[in-house]
Amino acid sequence: MKPFLLAMLIALAATHSRAELTASDLAHADKLRAAGLASPLAYELVTSLTDIGPRMAGTAADERAVAWGVERLKRLGFSNVRAEPFTMTAWRRGPGSAQVTAPNPQPLAMAALGNSVSTPAEGIEAEIAYYPDFEALKADTGDRARGRIVFIDQKTQRQRFGATYGNAVRARTQGASEAAKRGALAVVIRSISTDHDRFPHTGSVNYDKAAPKIPAVAVSIPDADLVARLAAAGPVRLRVAVATETDVPVTSHNVIGEVPGSDLAQEIVLIGGHLDSWDLGTGAIDDGAGVAITVAAAKVILDAGIKPRRTIRVVMFGNEENGLDGSRSYGARYKDVAHQLVGESDFGAGRPWRVSSRVLPGALPVVAQIAKALAPLDIAAGDNAADTGPDANYLKTRYRWPVVHPDQDGHDYFDYHHTANDTLDKIDPATLRPNIAAWAVIAWLAAQSDVAFGPLAEATK
Amino acid sequence: MKPFLLAMLIALAATHSRAELTASDLAHADKLRAAGLASPLAYELVTSLTDIGPRMAGTAADERAVAWGVERLKRLGFSNVRAEPFTMTAWRRGPGSAQVTAPNPQPLAMAALGNSVSTPAEGIEAEIAYYPDFEALKADTGDRARGRIVFIDQKTQRQRFGATYGNAVRARTQGASEAAKRGALAVVIRSISTDHDRFPHTGSVNYDKAAPKIPAVAVSIPDADLVARLAAAGPVRLRVAVATETDVPVTSHNVIGEVPGSDLAQEIVLIGGHLDSWDLGTGAIDDGAGVAITVAAAKVILDAGIKPRRTIRVVMFGNEENGLDGSRSYGARYKDVAHQLVGESDFGAGRPWRVSSRVLPGALPVVAQIAKALAPLDIAAGDNAADTGPDANYLKTRYRWPVVHPDQDGHDYFDYHHTANDTLDKIDPATLRPNIAAWAVIAWLAAQSDVAFGPLAEATK
Numbered sequence: 073m074k075p076f077l078l079a080m081l082i083a084l085a086a087t088h089s090r091a092e093l094t095a096s097d098l099a100h101a102d103k104l105r106a107a108g109l110a111s112p113l114a115y116e117l118v119t120s121l122t123d124i125g126p127r128m129a130g131t132a133a134d135e136r137a138v139a140w141g142v143e144r145l146k147r148l149g150f151s152n153v154r155a156e157p158f159t160m161t162a163w164r165r166g167p168g169s170a171q172v173t174a175p176n177p178q179p180l181a182m183a184a185l186g187n188s189v190s191t192p193a194e195g196i197e198a199e200i201a202y203y204p205d206f207e208a209l210k211a212d213t214g215d216r217a218r219g220r221i222v223f224i225d226q227k228t229q230r231q232r233f234g235a236t237y238g239n240a241v242r243a244r245t246q247g248a249s250e251a252a253k254r255g256a257l258a259v260v261i262r263s264i265s266t267d268h269d270r271f272p273h274t275g276s277v278n279y280d281k282a283a284p285k286i287p288a289v290a291v292s293i294p295d296a297d298l299v300a301r302l303a304a305a306g307p308v309r310l311r312v313a314v315a316t317e318t319d320v321p322v323t324s325h326n327v328i329g330e331v332p333g334s335d336l337a338q339e340i341v342l343i344g345g346h347l348d349s350w351d352l353g354t355g356a357i358d359d360g361a362g363v364a365i366t367v368a369a370a371k372v373i374l375d376a377g378i379k380p381r382r383t384i385r386v387v388m389f390g391n392e393e394n395g396l397d398g399s400r401s402y403g404a405r406y407k408d409v410a411h412q413l414v415g416e417s418d419f420g421a422g423r424p425w426r427v428s429s430r431v432l433p434g435a436l437p438v439v440a441q442i443a444k445a446l447a448p449l450d451i452a453a454g455d456n457a458a459d460t461g462p463d464a465n466y467l468k469t470r471y472r473w474p475v476v477h478p479d480q481d482g483h484d485y486f487d488y489h490h491t492a493n494d495t496l497d498k499i500d501p502a503t504l505r506p507n508i509a510a511w512a513v514i515a516w517l518a519a520q521s522d523v524a525f526g527p528l529a530e531a532t533k
Numbered sequence: 534m535k536p537f538l539l540a541m542l543i544a545l546a547a548t549h550s551r552a553e554l555t556a557s558d559l560a561h562a563d564k565l566r567a568a569g570l571a572s573p574l575a576y577e578l579v580t581s582l583t584d585i586g587p588r589m590a591g592t593a594a595d596e597r598a599v600a601w602g603v604e605r606l607k608r609l610g611f612s613n614v615r616a617e618p619f620t621m622t623a624w625r626r627g628p629g630s631a632q633v634t635a636p637n638p639q640p641l642a643m644a645a646l647g648n649s650v651s652t653p654a655e656g657i658e659a660e661i662a663y664y665p666d667f668e669a670l671k672a673d674t675g676d677r678a679r680g681r682i683v684f685i686d687q688k689t690q691r692q693r694f695g696a697t698y699g700n701a702v703r704a705r706t707q708g709a710s711e712a713a714k715r716g717a718l719a720v721v722i723r724s725i726s727t728d729h730d731r732f733p734h735t736g737s738v739n740y741d742k743a744a745p746k747i748p749a750v751a752v753s754i755p756d757a758d759l760v761a762r763l764a765a766a767g768p769v770r771l772r773v774a775v776a777t778e779t780d781v782p783v784t785s786h787n788v789i790g791e792v793p794g795s796d797l798a799q800e801i802v803l804i805g806g807h808l809d810s811w812d813l814g815t816g817a818i819d820d821g822a823g824v825a826i827t828v829a830a831a832k833v834i835l836d837a838g839i840k841p842r843r844t845i846r847v848v849m850f851g852n853e854e855n856g857l858d859g860s861r862s863y864g865a866r867y868k869d870v871a872h873q874l875v876g877e878s879d880f881g882a883g884r885p886w887r888v889s890s891r892v893l894p895g896a897l898p899v900v901a902q903i904a905k906a907l908a909p910l911d912i913a914a915g916d917n918a919a920d921t922g923p924d925a926n927y928l929k930t931r932y933r934w935p936v937v938h939p940d941q942d943g944h945d946y947f948d949y950h951h952t953a954n955d956t957l958d959k960i961d962p963a964t965l966r967p968n969i970a971a972w973a974v975i976a977w978l979a980a981q982s983d984v985a986f987g988p989l990a991e992a993t994k
Contacts (some may be wrong), residue, residue: 123762125639133639178586178594178815181953269730270814270954294956298815301584353731354639354759492642493731495755 097520108509115501117364122354129391130322141327150329158401166315181292183272184314195313206243218255248288249280262296267487324390333383346392353494362417369511380519399463411473416461421499424478428458431525474526478510558981569970576962578825583815590852591783602788611790619862627776642753644733645775656774667704679716709749710741723757728948785851794844807853814955823878830972841980860924872934877922882960885939889919892986935987939971
């Protein structure tokens with residue numbers, strides 16, 4: 073955007089100051105913040121949700137989770153509670169194994185990556201072609217990978233905000249096809265993760281139509297370190313065997329409940345998380361926490377007894393993990409309904425430390441007021457270039473719906489993400505509470521404003 | 534012991550002061566301590582040993598480890614290097630699984646316990662009888678366990694010294710037979726561990742001949758927490774399936790090398806660790822570290838160029854983990870050779886913080902001099918009631934051979950012990966070095982003394 077345009081928009085925003093939040097809106101926000109900090113509800117919810125077990129979209133456990141969501145939202149007193157079905161094709165994990173076959177034969181802690189095709193039943197056994205990272209594979213114009221198992225030793229950096237994940241994760245999403253283009257038989261990656269525990273981290277592969285589909289597997293960090301040490305000393309052979317099912321037709325659901333609005337009830341302030349999880353763990357940080365936090369936040373608003381102007385809608389999205397079918401279905405269904413906010417909590421249960429947005433410039437004064445109301449939670453004012461959860465991000469990008477959300481401390485998020493170790497005990501009940509408080513304040517104040525947060529202009533997408 | 538006897542013994546010890554260590558012995562100990570702190574050898578050794586992979590006694594990997602041990606000891610310049618065979622019967626793990634079948638069907642992170650018999654191929658499915666700990670099971674005189682799967686939710690306390698492990702581990706060693714005596718079909722225990730990661734911890738079961746042998750399984754702490762929550766709410770059903778082999782006849786080896794002594798060469802100062810590991814991890818803290826530390830300590834003595842008076846013998850024991858066949862074989866072979874010390878490093882790679890002993894009272898002044906030489910390592914003087922590694926403990930108990938050793942900080946030892954997560958990355962090279970230094974000082978000074986450290990009197994066993 074050109075500077076004079078930005079100046080114009082800021083000036084324009086200033087003229088809308090009549091639409092800023094009222095003193096009583098802000099006073100009520102203070103009450104909600106305090107109530108959020110006192111709420112045990114999110115921990116109760118995430119406990120009962122994770123006790124259901126792993127819940128890949130379209131499985132029996134997913135059905136139990138959908139029923140749980142509907143039952144809980146009704147019991148908590150939300151309005152218009154419903155489960156909205158969508159159809160999709162699912163991927164299913166079968167048995168898998170990986171071994172070093174030479175030198176020093178030994179098993180590796182492995183998991184097939186989501187969407188991976190199967191190997192032959194006897195597996196694929198070959199010498200590896202070692203690449204220190206995804207860029208090294210991309211840069212390889214030679215013939216080194218042909219007939220081999222490509223091993224990508226991509227490191228993931230520990231960060232509070234997870235910003236370098238986007239770079240590292242290409243080894244997982246694109247590694248298989250880049251290896252296949254170079255004639256590889258299979259790809260094995262160092263897990264996209266920051267831990268040093270013997271857990272492989274799963275997650276989706278995006279096969280490129282221009283390349284053959286080859287099996288794709290992650291090994292844990294200690295196993296990747298082992299392979300790297302052996303590879304530094306001489307040739308290494310691996311065997312990989314995975315059995316998977318692809319294109320399984322299933323039905324799953326988004327679960328929805330509302331705090332109905334008053335004079336602006338037709339405008340939606342959406343907050344939520346995703347109900348599904350990968351199959352290895354019980355989806356505590358990813359994303360039982362987000363579901364629990366946002367339901368608890370809406371419940372705080374509901375219990376405080378003042379009807380919001382806009383409708384606050386809580387959404388538990390289906391199948392975030394492997395296709396975003398829930399948010400796609402949601403968008404197609406509600407594309408003509410004005411959404412003044414889409415907020416997704418999908419970065420674990422860590423403490424919120426900043427509030428970020430993607431809103432029209434005219435809404436920035438309201439965002440500034442929201443930030444001020446969050447300051448007692450030790451939450452800093454961020455910028456207007458928020459990254460958000462994948463469902464909200466899809467809706468933001470596809471429908472230009474605006475975003476306001478708290479950024480969470482995720483320094484340990486990629487220790488547990490997409491592993492068997494994503495279980496309830498990884499959640500600190502004490503850090504759930506400021507998240508409840510923050511989402512309650514954000515949703516409430518966004519619902520009380522009559523300023524247009526969106527639809528976003530192309531330039532602010 | 535009666536007080537006047539103790540006083541007499543101390544007086545007697547004082548008359549032996551001519552046998553205390555010389556100034557040049559102590560000066561050389563200072564050099565060894567410094568050399569130990571500078572030695573990278575233990576980390577190199579534990580890296581190459583763990584890279585061999587899991588090495589249960591009698592497996593192909595165990596054979597590779599034995600060959601590695603012989604090759605390394607020879608290359609490092611030790612004398613009389615040999616692998617001494619022994620025969621034994623081994624237990625082998627096959628496939629296993631455990632699930633909650635009601636409510637909320639889901640898989641559990643499990644491992645069969647060592648020596649567990651198999652279930653039928655279809656597994657055993659039953660309601661659980663929940664016991665909060667082993668004592669609660671022992672105290673049950675009723676019929677609650679009959680026809681059920683006994684679940685023992687025994688907690689293990691985090692401690693620097695691991696002293697409460699001995700109490701907790703009875704749930705693993707004796708739980709199966711106590712459950713079987715009460716008519717149970719199988720036993721499932723909360724892992725004997727201090728972590729909250731989704732790793733089951735294996736380890737031996739000791740079946741009591743007076744009870745039927747029933748299958749025995751451990752689940753991880755998060756899984757045990759889940760079962761406990763479900764059990765608090767209502768009946769819980771589990772399915773357990775394990776396939777194992779028992780009584781497999783195999784041969785394994787102790788690996789031995791020496792720094793030959795001079796005028797007291799016929800007396801042995803033994804230091805070592807155990808070469809075998811459980812099958813799940815690569816045996817880094819249990820006990821690659823102990824092997825590496827003690828070999829590196831002996832190498833420091835060797836390289837310092839002064840021949841010890843007594844012979845310093847480094848032993849890598851076979852099959853510590855499931856039967857102590859290595860130390861039994863060693864004892865039977867060398868029972869008539871005077872051992873003035875049996876020291877085993879088998880509590881991980883944590884920092885040494887205290888020196889403890891089990892020696893004749895007459896040797897206590899020498900132990901005090903050893904403690905003084907260890908003080909610069911921030912190692913405190915301990916008592917004469919040392920616990921030691923299982924191999925050394927067997928030899929101490931069976932042959933009354935004396936013990937001096939550094940106690941290590943093991944606050945995280947039971948996070949990794951007997952899991953797939955016992956891998957090289959759990960070892961901090963920086964804390965290996967004071968262990969090398971401590972063992973070098975202990976072995977050297979014990980070898981320079983001509984005081985009898987043992988055989989222990991009955992009263993000091």
